[in-house]
Amino acid sequence: MTLACRMIVPCAFLCAIATLDAGDAAAPKPPPGFSAVFSGKDLTGWEGDRKFWSVEDGALTGIADGNLKFNSFLTWRGGKLKNFDLRVKVKVTPKGNSGIQYRGVEGSDLGDFVVTGYQCDVVANRADYNGMLYEERARRILAHTGEKVIIDPQGQPWVIEEMKVKEYKPGEWHDFRVLARGNHYQHWIDGDLTVDVIDLDEKGRKLEGVLAVQVHVGPPMKIQYRDFFLKQLPDDFPIYTAELAKIPASARKVVPQGKDKPRPPDAK
Numbered sequence: 001m002t003l004a005c006r007m008i009v010p011c012a013f014l015c016a017i018a019t020l021d022a023g024d025a026a027a028p029k030p031p032p033g034f035s036a037v038f039s040g041k042d043l044t045g046w047e048g049d050r051k052f053w054s055v056e057d058g059a060l061t062g063i064a065d066g067n068l069k070f071n072s073f074l075t076w077r078g079g080k081l082k083n084f085d086l087r088v089k090v091k092v093t094p095k096g097n098s099g100i101q102y103r104g105v106e107g108s109d110l111g112d113f114v115v116t117g118y119q120c121d122v123v124a125n126r127a128d129y130n131g132m133l134y135e136e137r138a139r140r141i142l143a144h145t146g147e148k149v150i151i152d153p154q155g156q157p158w159v160i161e162e163m164k165v166k167e168y169k170p171g172e173w174h175d176f177r178v179l180a181r182g183n184h185y186q187h188w189i190d191g192d193l194t195v196d197v198i199d200l201d202e203k204g205r206k207l208e209g210v211l212a213v214q215v216h217v218g219p220p221m222k223i224q225y226r227d228f229f230l231k232q233l234p235d236d237f238p239i240y241t242a243e244l245a246k247i248p249a250s251a252r253k254v255v256p257q258g259k260d261k262p263r264p265p266d267a268k
Helices: 003-026
Strands: 053-056 059-064 072-076 084-092 097-106 115-123 133-136 140-143 147-151 157-162 174-181 184-189 192-199 210-215 221-232
Touching: 059 072, 059 210, 072 097, 084 097, 097 133, 097 174, 097 221, 115 174, 115 210, 140 147, 140 157, 140 192, 210 221
Parallel strands: 147 192
Antiparallel strands: 053 059, 059 221, 072 210, 084 174, 084 221, 097 115, 097 210, 115 133, 133 140, 147 157, 174 184, 184 192
């Protein structure tokens, strides 16, 4: 065997190794205890209208042209969520509007690819909506960004404490986190707590449901999600009761959608 022939096998072997390494580098790497719910390659395990949803540059990507008649969702088919810790990087265009839907409800009466329920909002141009807790097609705004809230047994949300409101630039990647334990919900953006909510409304709340992401009616928009990681938590987290989560006399009602005025970001 000549030297040239002997060189063929090592080259082919090295090329194969390089290809494997490149593929491994492209795969999402979950933190310890977490698993990836999105491959970074295709929409396997997700269901929605492919007119709006695709994979672009390794990110789950939703694009709307401004002609949507109702919000459309892409739903994860890996099972229903109860208690969990979710981490995902998010990038949205200016004027874009999306959300991370969790413990959601589907139904044929709602329309194709429609999900109701809790939502961590992703809103590019309003700081006190970005990261808030909204309930799609139900109680609507449960907590603006910067609010700690207790929802009373009749479904009225009460602000018991205010936190800083920060601005997060559109068109850049930001780290979102959603933590759901029993009837206690918390959202973060880039490590900043945006809402903290206890839901005492037994009729209105949901303790289990699907995970989904959203493209919203309104101006043309593009939303992207990547490094989408989920950690399932034990089912036996305690449920807060009205005796344990008392609403102080100083609390104020959460201003309903349509009656609220934008709260500007706090000074840096």
